Amino acid sequence: MSIALNVITGFLGSGKTTLLKRLLHGESLGDTALLINEFGDVGIDHLLMEEVAPDTVLLPSGCICCSIRGELKDALLGLLQRRERGEIPAFKRVILETTGLADPAPILATLNNDVQLRGRFHIGLVITLVDASHAALQERLHPEWLAQVAAADRLLLSKTDLVENCDALREHLQALNAGTPILDTEDIDSGEQLLLGEGLRSATPTAEVTRWKLHQAESTPSTHGAAQVCCLSFDQPLDWVGFGVWLSMLLRCHGERILRVKGLLNVNASSAPIAIHGVQHCLHAPVHLPAWPGTERQSRLVFILRGLDPELLRRSFEVFSRRFAA
Numbered sequence: 001m002s003i004a005l006n007v008i009t010g011f012l013g014s015g016k017t018t019l020l021k022r023l024l025h026g027e028s029l030g031d032t033a034l035l036i037n038e039f040g041d042v043g044i045d046h047l048l049m050e051e052v053a054p055d056t057v058l059l060p061s062g063c064i065c066c067s068i069r070g071e072l073k074d075a076l077l078g079l080l081q082r083r084e085r086g087e088i089p090a091f092k093r094v095i096l097e098t099t100g101l102a103d104p105a106p107i108l109a110t111l112n113n114d115v116q117l118r119g120r121f122h123i124g125l126v127i128t129l130v131d132a133s134h135a136a137l138q139e140r141l142h143p144e145w146l147a148q149v150a151a152a153d154r155l156l157l158s159k160t161d162l163v164e165n166c167d168a169l170r171e172h173l174q175a176l177n178a179g180t181p182i183l184d185t186e187d188i189d190s191g192e193q194l195l196l197g198e199g200l201r202s203a204t205p206t207a208e209v210t211r212w213k214l215h216q217a218e219s220t221p222s223t224h225g226a227a228q229v230c231c232l233s234f235d236q237p238l239d240w241v242g243f244g245v246w247l248s249m250l251l252r253c254h255g256e257r258i259l260r261v262k263g264l265l266n267v268n269a270s271s272a273p274i275a276i277h278g279v280q281h282c283l284h285a286p287v288h289l290p291a292w293p294g295t296e297r298q299s300r301l302v303f304i305l306r307g308l309d310p311e312l313l314r315r316s317f318e319v320f321s322r323r324f325a326a
Contacts, residue, residue, distance in 0.1 A: 002122045005076070005094045006195055007107055009148045010129030011138050012100030015158035019129065019185050019194075020097060029191035033079050033091040035072075072096070072110050076121055093124065093195070101144050104128075104151040105280035112282055123284070125195060128152035129185065133162040135169055143306065149176055150259035150304045151279045158185045175229070176304065177260070230310035232301040232317050237268040239323075246320040247276075247283065250313075255281030257308040263301040264289075 010016050017036075023029060082088045096107065104126055111117050128148045131138065138145040149155065155173055160166050170182050188194050243265070251258060261283075263276040275287040303313060 002120055003092065003094060004124030005096060005111060005121050006124040007096050007098060007104055007126045008129070009098040009102055009104050009126065009151075010100065010156075010158075011131060011134075011142065011145050011148065013134070014100065014129040014131040015185060016097050016100075016129055019156070019158070019188065020095070023188070023191050023194060029095075031090070031092045032191070033088075033094045035075055035079075035094060035096045072107060073114055073117060076117060080120065094121070101142075103144055103147045103280075105147065105282055108151070108279050108284070109282040112284060125153045126151050127154045127156060127194065129156045129158050130169075130173065131159050132157045132166050132169055133159045146176070146306060147259055147280075149173060152177055152180055155180055155182045156185045156188065157182065160184055160186070178229075178302065228305045228308075228310050230303040230305055230313050232303075232314060234266075234299040234317075234321055237266050237297075238299055238321075240267040240269050240274075242320070242323055243267070246317075247278075250316065251278060251281055251283055254308055257306055258303055259306055260304040261301065263299070265299045265301075266292075266297045267299075 008016050008020065020034070024034075076094065079088070079091075079094070083090060098104070098107070108123055108126075111121055111123055128151070130149065135145075139149075155177065157166060157169070163169070173182055174180070247261075251261075258278070258280060260280075261276070261278045265274045265276060267274055270288065272291050273289045275289055277284045277287075301317075303310075305313070
């Protein structure tokens with residue numbers, strides 16, 4: 001059984017380590033391996049209680065904490081080897097805290113594309129912390145902020161006590177990443193609550209939930225500052241192979257400008273819908289849903305774009321749709 005890698009990201013100073021420090025005082029994350037990028041903006045020396053092995057510590061909750069000095073792949077495989085040798089306790093999940101300037105896409109691509117990691121690890125949840133007091137400035141100045149928000153399965157607002165009203169920010173975040181839950185860090189008091197549920201990449205969501213998320217995206221305005229939302233639909237069943245060629249070519253050519261893609265597809269090879277999900281160049285394995293909700297069978301695609309004209313994407317889809325219609 002593969003191990004879920006949950007990613008906690010967020011811009012510099014958003015409160016990632018503060019949140020983890022609070023959660024690790026409890027016992028709910030005791031069977032977790034926590035990976036901290038060595039170049040993170042906040043140290044964790046105040047959490048360390050007992051030396052277990054070089055660069056590895058056992059926290060009071062029982063959580064294993066390691067610093068990353070090399071590639072993520074090496075760190076993950078090293079954890080498994082240490083566990084097999086009995087050097088560290090067993091764990092059933094991994095949490096990776098990224099640096100504040102990290103783009104989550106390469107992390108997701110590493111797990112999807114590396115043959116040594118596939119089957120051993122899979123992506124769980126991408127959790128993005130958003131500093132409510134500096135979100136507007138960070139979005140304007142730093143493209144990493146937008147990539148972190150777009151990749152999120154769950155958005156956590158921090159420092160809300162410093163802002164008089166967060167309604168506009170919540171609405172903006174929901175428009176950027178429709179259907180993603182937005183929570184307050186102060187309302188998260190346990191590891192189970194933080195990691196409750198699964199993301200589209202790691203579970204089989206219901207068709208009702210997937211369609212609701214796509215509907216939420218379609219109902220939002222098409223532009224939001226540096227990001228744009230492009231929604232496409234197609235009534236006829238799609239040829240799965242032809243559609244895959246089009247989407248793969250699109251991501252290969254413009255992946256850096258496609259922050260996220262979500263889709264619910266009616267394909268000619270399946271009587272049930274297929275959910276797809278991608279972040280930049282990385283397209284995750286399709287999820288075959290058990291059934292359609294109701295009688296509607298329309299394919300829907302939602303793209304979050306940066307620096308790519310939605311009309312060009314729409315025209316490309318229209319040209320290819322004439323070829324991959326069943």
